[in-house]
Amino acid sequence: MASPLCILLLGALVHLARSDDSTDQLLKGINSYRASLNLSTLTENDNADCLAEQIAKKFKGQPCTNTTGANTVPGTEQQFPDYPDLLSHCHLNATVTQDAAIMPACVPELNTDLVLSNYTKSQYSGSLNDSKFVGAGLAEEGDWVVVVLSTNTPAGSLSPATGVGSLHCVAFSYHLTVLLLTLLLLLLK
Ligand SMILES: *[C@@H]1O[C@H](CO)[C@@H](O)[C@H](O)[C@H]1NC(C)=O
Ligand SMILES: *[C@@H]1O[C@H](CO)[C@@H](O)[C@H](O)[C@H]1NC(C)=O
Ligand SMILES: *[C@@H]1O[C@H](CO)[C@@H](O)[C@H](O)[C@H]1NC(C)=O
Ligand SMILES: *[C@@H]1O[C@H](CO)[C@@H](O)[C@H](O)[C@H]1NC(C)=O
Numbered sequence: 001m002a003s004p005l006c007i008l009l010l011g012a013l014v015h016l017a018r019s020d021d022s023t024d025q026l027l028k029g030i031n032s033y034r035a036s037l038n039l040s041t042l043t044e045n046d047n048a049d050c051l052a053e054q055i056a057k058k059f060k061g062q063p064c065t066n067t068t069g070a071n072t073v074p075g076t077e078q079q080f081p082d083y084p085d086l087l088s089h090c091h092l093n094a095t096v097t098q099d100a101a102i103m104p105a106c107v108p109e110l111n112t113d114l115v116l117s118n119y120t121k122s123q124y125s126g127s128l129n130d131s132k133f134v135g136a137g138l139a140e141e142g143d144w145v146v147v148v149l150s151t152n153t154p155a156g157s158l159s160p161a162t163g164v165g166s167l168h169c170v171a172f173s174y175h176l177t178v179l180l181l182t183l184l185l186l187l188l189k
């Protein structure tokens, strides 16, 4: 019942919280690359954003080396022991991320041109040029960028388990309402 309001509230918050500029720029760059290959534009996927953020936080603070990020030799990517926790934080499970692509890159100071070429001119280009991907989530932490690509198939859609998200949202709206009322009371004092 609280759903439309909830979506509105969450949308507004997600919008506010988004680190915009540089990740927007990277998504634009990736989409120009796809346009040059006559591929569809990737649309931002909030669940992919969430997962990208969780993974970026795990990498944050790790230095860039020639074996991290886009320089990783295929098959040697760092595995996350707590990957299931990262997923559940975003109300996802491994079923809906099987076909997704998770691509971390490490670029000192996140130099815009180097970040883009770390995606379009590395092993990652093989995922970026794949027509099965339709959505993307991006996040930055420290020197790290993480891009998560989603498909429109059940195995890569990154759709949350039904029910969990809306329950969470109702609780969230409740907390937000209490917060707003408290602020209002403080202001009226
Ligand atoms: C993209 O489409 C245009 C027009 O249909 C065509 O001329 C061009 O060769 C295509 N490029 C690629 C990379 O397929
Ligand atoms: C990474 O760099 C180290 C030292 O700079 C070098 O010895 C090693 O061969 C490099 N590894 C790769 C995979 O390029
Ligand atoms: C990726 O970024 C690193 C900096 O961390 C840079 O040295 C490297 O040349 C970049 N790779 C590509 C393919 O752009
Ligand atoms: C996508 O990129 C990979 C790696 O660069 C290449 O092997 C493959 O042929 C490309 N596929 C398309 C459809 O362009």
Ligand SMILES: *[C@@H]1O[C@H](CO)[C@@H](O)[C@H](O)[C@H]1NC(C)=O
Residues within 6 Å of the ligand: 093, 094, 095, 096, 160, 161, 162
């Ligand atoms: C993951 O979630 C999907 C969608 O809600 C569900 O169909 C699937 O059974 C779940 N898989 C696991 C392993 O929990």
